[in-house]
Amino acid sequence: MSEDKPPTPLEEMLTAPVRDAIDRSAYGSWRNIATEDAVSLSYGFPDPDLFPQTALEESFGDVLAEEGDDALQYGGGEYRESLRSFLIEQERERGIDFETHDLLVTNGATHAIDTVCRAFLDPGDTIIVEGPTFMGALGVFRNFGVDIISVPVDDDGMVVEQLATTLRDRRERGDEMPTLVYTIPDFHNPTGTTLSRERRGHLLELAEEFDFAILEDGAYSDLWIDEEAPPPLATMTDTDHVIRVGSFAKTLAPGVRMGWLTAPTRIQEAADTVAAGGTNTLTEAFVGHYCGSGRLQDSLPELRRVYGEKRDHMLAELDANMPADVDWTTPAGGFFIWVTLPDSVDADAMLQSAAEAGVTYLPGSLFYPGPAGDNELRLSFTYVKKPEITAGIEALAASIEQAR
Numbered sequence: 550m551s552e553d554k555p556p557t558p559l560e561e562m563l564t565a566p567v568r569d570a571i572d573r574s575a576y577g578s579w580r581n582i583a584t585e586d587a588v589s590l591s592y593g594f595p596d597p598d599l600f601p602q603t604a605l606e607e608s609f610g611d612v613l614a615e616e617g618d619d620a621l622q623y624g625g626g627e628y629r630e631s632l633r634s635f636l637i638e639q640e641r642e643r644g645i646d647f648e649t650h651d652l653l654v655t656n657g658a659t660h661a662i663d664t665v666c667r668a669f670l671d672p673g674d675t676i677i678v679e680g681p682t683f684m685g686a687l688g689v690f691r692n693f694g695v696d697i698i699s700v701p702v703d704d705d706g707m708v709v710e711q712l713a714t715t716l717r718d719r720r721e722r723g724d725e726m727p728t729l730v731y732t733i734p735d736f737h738n739p740t741g742t743t744l745s746r747e748r749r750g751h752l753l754e755l756a757e758e759f760d761f762a763i764l765e766d767g768a769y770s771d772l773w774i775d776e777e778a779p780p781p782l783a784t785m786t787d788t789d790h791v792i793r794v795g796s797f798a799k800t801l802a803p804g805v806r807m808g809w810l811t812a813p814t815r816i817q818e819a820a821d822t823v824a825a826g827g828t829n830t831l832t833e834a835f836v837g838h839y840c841g842s843g844r845l846q847d848s849l850p851e852l853r854r855v856y857g858e859k860r861d862h863m864l865a866e867l868d869a870n871m872p873a874d875v876d877w878t879t880p881a882g883g884f885f886i887w888v889t890l891p892d893s894v895d896a897d898a899m900l901q902s903a904a905e906a907g908v909t910y911l912p913g914s915l916f917y918p919g920p921a922g923d924n925e926l927r928l929s930f931t932y933v934k935k936p937e938i939t940a941g942i943e944a945l946a947a948s949i950e951q952a953r
């Protein structure tokens with residue numbers, strides 16, 4: 550709670566996880582950083598020039614003209630169904646078996662993650678995440694009163710050997726075993742790394758041995774630059790341990806709030822039962838109209854090209870400007886580069902002066918379930934233009950020199 554005012558009776562009635570979230574000093578502090586004149590390398594936003602605004606307007610108009618009342622009524626019309634068909638076809642092409650699996654459309658991938666948590670997590674359960682991981686998912690997990698453990702990430706994604714050790718140690722000690730392991734195997738947020746094929750196989754073996762669900766987040770899977778990621782975990786096994794979520798946020802537009810999950814049929818049914826409030830059927834309809842015409846798939850090469858150029862530009866600027874004791878990842882896709890500063894530089898503490906010098910980023914500590922990541926930070930290369938990337942990296946390099 551805010552320190553200057555005592556909590557009101559209503560605030561005191563907030564649940565413990567919510568009070569924790571509000572109290573957490575890191576939570577949201579970065580939102581207050583003055584950013585108006587600074588280049589924002591903070592947000593995982595798509596390049597707005599890539600939004601297919603005219604085509605979406607056309608789809609919206611066509612849906613209303615053709616389906617009128619149905620599109621506006623509970624349940625939606627046929628174009629809504631065409632979204633589901635499109636997604637099933639897309640996921641089938643990735644290798645998901647729809648004899649044994651089914652698909653649920655959700656209001657974005659985060660809603661899909663929340664729905665999976667509702668279906669699986671009891672308070673006091675244990676879950677395992679990559680450290681660092683997507684902070685939106687961490688925020689969801691924290692709402693469920695679970696213990697969150699992290700496993701490190703290196704250039705080949707989650708260090709699955711370390712996960713195996715953690716699992717064996719816990720079993721030996723008689724500790725609670727995890728219900729869920731959350732992973733972003735392709736072009737990870739925030740590190741940009743990709744889980745190797747070998748480690749995918751090992752992770753699946755562990756899921757069988759220790760009986761946990763893998764929650765596979767494929768938000769960036771289509772946004773490869775150099776080459777596609779290895780096959781999704783969900784397609785590498787005929788066991789029932791993987792639930793895969795996807796999103797239109799990065800390939801179409803975050804504003805549509807559309808995502809999905811695929812899971813073994815009875816798990817999909819359980820998720821469908823607990824997903825509250827239904828989805829936005831009108832948006833499903835016009836996104837279905839847009840995707841059904843092939844335009845989403847047709848747009849992907851251009852997205853890959855533009856993001857590839859921006860990534861290369863940011864990498865070149867890092868090379869040209871960063872002090873020798875700063876390291877960073879080289880992502881093969883996605884939106885992010887993860888930077889490791891010298892031990893003596895605290896990315897949280899540096900943020901205000903970096904903003905004044907002309908750049909903002911997200912401090913690494915936001916991406917861990919516990920205290921960690923003080924000398925790390927995330928840069929996004931997708932949202933801003935190339936000259937801004939240059940200015941932003943120059944300002945970052947100057948801030949690091951000043952902070953050390």
Ligand SMILES: Cc1ncc(COP(=O)(O)O)c(C=O)c1O
Nearest residue numbers: 593657658659683738768796798
């Ligand atoms: C790994 C990951 N999953 C999911 C999302 C969000 O998806 P959505 O906007 O569909 O909830 C993001 C966005 O930053 C992400 O990085």
